[in-house]
Amino acid sequence: MPKIHEMTNERVAFRTCPLCEAGCGLAITVRDNEVTHIRGDMQDVFSKGFICPKGSTLKQLHYDPDRLRHPLIRRNGVHVKATWDEAWAAVDAGLNGVIQKYGREAIGTYLGNPGAHNLSSMTFNSVLLKSIGSRQRYSASTVDQIPKQVASGFLFGSASTVAVPDLDRTQYLLILGANPYASNGSLCTAPDFPGRLEALQARGGKIVVVDPRKSRTAQQADEWVAIRPGTDALLLAAIANTLAADGLEIMHQRLGPFLNGVDEVVQALKPFTPEAVAVTTGIDAQTIRRIARELREASSSAVYGRIGTTTTAFGTTASWLVDVVNIFTGNLDRVGGAMFPLPVAGSGNTRGAGGSGKGFRTGRGHSRVSKYPEALGEFPASAMAEEISTPGDGQVRAMVVVGGNPILSTPNGERLAKAFADLEFVLSVDIYLNETSKFADVILPAPSSLQRSHYDLALLTFAVRNVANYSEPVLPRAENEPDEWEILAKIAAIASGLGVDTPPSAIDSQTIKTLLENVSKDSSSNIFGRDCEELFNELSSSGRCGPDRILDLMLRIGPFGDGFGAVPDGITLDKLIASPHGIDFGALEPRLPNILRTQTGKIELAVPQLVDDLQRLEVLCASKIDSLQLSLVGRRDLRSNNSWLHNIEVLVKGKERCTLQMHPNDAVRLGITQGSKVRVSSRVGSVDAPVEITELIRSGVVSLPHGWGHSMQGTNTKVASARAGVNSNILTDEEVLDPLSGTSVLNGIPVDVACI
Ligand code: SF4
Secondary structure, eight states: OOOHHHHEEEEEEEEEOOSSSSSOOEEEEEEETTTEEEEOTTTOOOTTTOTTTGGGGGHHHHHTTTSSSHHHHHEEEEEEOOOOOHHHHHHHHHHHHHHHHOOOOGGGEOOOGGGGOOOOHHHHHHHHHHHOOOEEEGGGGTTTHHHHHHHHHHSSSSOOOOOOTTTTSSSSSEEOOOHHHHHHHHHSSSSSSSHHHHHHTTTTTTTEOOOOOOOHHHHSSSEEEEOOTOHHHHHHHEEEEEEHHHOHHHHHHHHHHGGOOOHHHHHTTTTOOOOHHHHHOOOOOHHHHHHHHHHHHHSOOOEEOHHHHSSTTTTHHHHHHHHHHHHHOOTTTTSSSSSSOOTTOOOOSSSTTTTTOOOOOOSSSSSTTTTOOBBBOOOGGHHHHHHHHHHHHHOOOEEEHOOOOOHHSSHHHHHHHHHHOOSEEEEEOSSOTTTTTGOOEEEOOOOOOSSSSSTTTGGGGGGGGGEEEOBBBOOOOTOOOOOHHHHHHHHHHHHHHHHHTTTTHHHHHHHHHHHHHHTOOOOTTTTTOOOOOHHHHHHHTTSOHHHHHHHHHHHHHHHTBBBBGGSSSBBOOHHHHHHHHHHEEOOOOOOOTTTTOSTTSEEEEHHHHHHHHHHHHHHHHOOOOOOTOOOEEOOOTTOOTTTSSSHHHHHSSSOOOOOOEEEEHHHHHHHHOOOOOOEEEEOOEEEEEEEOOOBOOOTTTOOSSOOOOOTTOOOOHEEEEEEEOOOOOOOOOOOOEEEETEEOOOSSSSEEEEEO
């Protein structure tokens, strides 16, 4: 007798959720190629059944009637449906028209955050950027995490070498500017982050949260420290100062042979005593000293800083000081401390001979108008508007936007919208007609995430366990509907001048052959000296192409890989596919000194750019506090994901979430009552929002969530437009940046609030 699922053509597909960094395993029930149900995959080796409210909405996202299924071309100011051939012809005319007229530097690119969760983007965005051949590169990184990567690059020699808290084994966790109960973690891949925190407390550990808001994470913590926004670097400097004053014997015992520059850093931190920073940070000296000693005396401890520390004027310096403290307590690269993942598909710190390298630098070029230094191959997103609007050689005349909505997610959105309106050509790869793609001459829709294969190439480099999890597409694509990598490869072919008829497969083959050639020349690689043609044929014999074939290569040459037969038990994509719930390669293990890629083969604690920045920090320390000046910070919400999940009814229904949170003391002083509408104004703009009076925020601080503001004409996201909210980035100032990384200051913006 047939089983029920055979009678109904029902199957369960397992895949990793691509919506946030946690990467939870999903079990997706599909009947007759229709998704009926999504739940957590109880057997997933990493998430063990956990999902958040967003995970199951991949179904609604797939079936969203506003999600684009056809290319759109703008004709006479209106977006109309087009065939793929028509769209490619328009891309060819638009991109090559600008290149012929002004040169390649006239094309800017912006890569959005979803690309970090997307195997196609992770493998083909670099191909696209190279084909366009312009230095005008921007991304969501400079409104997010890049300060941590710059600091890590300076310290360890590679920007992908980010130490993560060993969540499952630490006994003391100091969290600054992160709210994993809402975000589910960032630059620290840990499905069920909240459960892991609760387990930490259950085993007798302690969690301290430093945040101007008593976030959900702060409420669950053992202690909330209500810091003044933008001063985390000062607090960390004072903690490091205290540790140094108390003696660094443990550090020397555990890490001594790996360290360069300890004395310079200790000397440079001398002015930052707990007493010196107390007024500016709003934290008394006794509390700072106690936290420093708790960090040192705990059997293991880790400091973890996230967006509240990176999106400030001292983002890179604060990120550096997070690791200075981890080093001073002797807890870097130690079980229960801050550790380095060993990503199964490899990364910048698994390739090449370990122990030393070329080191890391920024400033290999400067932006045209404000001369901002390059960091990780890009310029600050804040510079985009001026690069588009300022006449002269190298002026940006066209933009290619891939999976991003910079009008909502980067500073001074109004100025950027005006700049986009003046561009000669805009190409958007996006699933929605949104606040940014509305300016596009051509919109190319990628398939939904359920129609793509998936592997978290980027995020597993920040995971608290070494795991690997591959997902095959759950649903088929429509006939003639290209995969996302094919879209990116085709744009690359057109931008390279290869012609509109060049198939994506030609770019794909060239890409993997180049990769093979490079790796086979690396004497530390497990395919050193091998015949590339033979390896190419072996990779292709499976019938795979595109990102899957590249992934197979990365897995096989990675630290657990089979080396094409050299390591018989090693991992291949076939083996990973045979394990639909993923493979667990174990807890993190110490990786020093092999992980280092600095020229000296040491951890470079006293990089001049960072030490010198302490002088700027001293100025902040001495600055006068205006007790009446309100300071704006952002906030995350469990049912939100930057700007792009607001068209899912189940995620936006309920009470208004785009509110201005304000402390009762400030509300009384300003005569503001609960729910009243106020005008929030900064140097660059103003927005009107309802007030939510709450004691869960420090007095003098107000908070607006980001990613809202869906009220612009010309978009087609009906659910989002009905609950538009306001764009907090109308208030962020594009002229205020972290100078070391070019990151926008999204937290600690001076604002005025008045009744309207
Ligand atoms: S926590 Fe993140 S990865 Fe997990 S289900 Fe939610 S959105 Fe998806």
